[in-house]
Amino acid sequence: MNYASILFQIENGVAKLTLNRPDKLNSFTQAMHIEVRHALALTATDPSVRVLVLTGAGRGFCAGQDLGDRAVEPGKDGVDLGASVEQYYAPLVLSLRALPMPVICAVNGVAAGAGANLALACDIVLAARSASFIESFCKLGLIPDTGGTWHLPRLIGQARATGLAMLGEKLSAEKAEQWGLIWKCVDDAKLMEEAMAMAEQFAVAPTKGLAFTKKALQASYANTLPEQLKLEGEMMRELGYSHDYKEGVAAFIAKRPANFRGE
Template sequence: MTYENIEFGIHAGIAKLTLNRPDKLNSFTQAMHLEVRAAFDQIRADGTVRVLLITGAGRGFCAGQDLSDRAVAPGSAPVDLGDSVERFYAPLVLAIRTLPMPVICAVNGVAAGAGASIALACDIVLAAQSASFVQAFCRLGLVPDTGGTWHLPRLIGHARATGLAMLGEKLTADRAEEWGLIWKALPDDALQAEALAMAQHFAGAPTLGLAYTKRALQQSWSNTLPEQLALEGQMMRELGSSHDYREGVDAFVNKRTPHFRGA
């Protein structure tokens, strides 16, 4: 497929997806959504992919929805924003959350609105120190969508989530790290190199175990402790028969570097 709104490629187990509308701060249009969806389909179909790295081109990560793509003229019929969420943004968040591999987000600039929500849906978020996170929905009389109302309170607590969602204030990358919203804030010139190094680490890691870890952490929010203990037991039973577990133990015992297959 030829992409016009994103850059996408797979190399050495790493899928890299770059939002590529830099003149519009990589804001989403319907065409861009369809290209991202096609990239995720390709990732799922390619058995060599072990990790996904998402970032943005230019000076911003993603400014959310391109409002000119669904502009509302005075006196015109209202736009069904719920349809946009249901057809595009919700499936994108679920695709990130259910992808059976680590998803790294390298936030290279402002992440606003749905752009911030997309970043926070990823498993590990790195951000340039010049980057910022803005819950801009309140400025338009809207609610934080794309999973924003789900991720924010779970990551930073109810009080901080409410302040960000209702005031729309800019949160710096350093403060986001301090609050636990992201994994790490980095000097701007170190962001992409560290993100790639992390992706290379995951490309050689036991992907199946990481996928189970991702799912277990997500289910812990709704499970009781007995349910979570039962889930852990079932997962350990399944992972204990995997190639990667046998390889990891043998490498440890024989003091050699393991060669994981991700299965």
């Protein structure tokens, strides 16, 4: 597929997806959704890929939906935003969370609306010190979609989630780190260096164990403790027979670096 709205490459086990509409702060159009969906499908099905890095081109990560792509005038017929969520944003979030590998998001500038919640759907979020997060939906009479109403209270609690959602105030990367919304705030010049260093670490890690960790943490929100303990047992049973577990133990005993295959 020839991409017009994104950049996508796979190298040495690392898939890198860059939203590439910098003149529009990488806001989403229908065409961009289709391209991102295609790239994520390639990521999920390529056995060589063991980590995904998501970032944006230019001075912003993602400003959310490009309103010009579904413009509506006062007094005219509205647009079916539910269809937009069902066809594009919900599948996008679910695809990211279902990837059987770590997903790193490098937020290089403003992350607003769906852009903010797209970042929160990733496993580990790094943000440049100049970056910010804005739940701008309230300015348009909307709710935080793209998983925002699910992720926000779980990450930072009900009070802070409500404030961000209803006030639409800009949250700095530094405060986002302090609140536990993201993993880490780094100097602007170091953002991609740190994101790619982390990706290289994951590219030689025991990927199946990381994928199961991701799946177990996600399941914990809905499970009771007995259910979660049962799930842990089932996962540990399967992982105990994996190449990477046996290799990890052998490497530990021999005091040598492990040669994980991601299996």
